[in-house]
Amino acid sequence: MLTVIQNLPDHIFGVRASGEVTKDDLKNVLLPGLESLSERYKEIYYLLVLETDVQNFTAGAWIQDLVAGIKHFTDWKKMAIVTDQKAVEKFTDIFSYVSPGEAKGFELNDLQAAIDWLSIKS
Structure with a gap:
């Protein structure tokens, strides 16, 4: 399940992933949030708090995630x-080298540090 994280700076869209994450979660929560942010600011600052194992993302969710990334x-x-999840955190840091923006992994107890980092516009 994806839920929108409230009380973030206006230019940041954040979601919390828990339990099973499906394509409907991405279609109904993630994609509209990214679309709205992109329309308002022409740029995306995104926070994902991953409280579930990446294996709990269904195949349809991964496809929708890919669609969002490409779009x-x-x-x-x-x-x-x-x-x-150390592997996800490390992958995120490496992903920064191939994506147009910056990507950074944080531990769950560093949530505020992640928000602070996103708060600084690049």
Whole structure:
């Protein structure tokens, strides 16, 4: 399930992933949030708090995630992935080298540091 994180700076869109994440979660929560942010600011600052194992994302969710990434490819400015899954955190740091924006992994207990990092516009 994806839920929107409230009380973030206006230029940041954030979601919390828990339990099973489906394509409907991405279609109904993630995509509209990214679309709205892109329309308002022409750039995306994104926060994902990953409280579930990436194996809990269904195949349809991964496809929708890919669609979102491609659709807004040039709008990405910063992406913070907050998780205790070391492999995901490391992948996020490496992903920064191939994506147009910056991507950075944070541990769950560093959520505020992730928000602070996203708050600084690049």
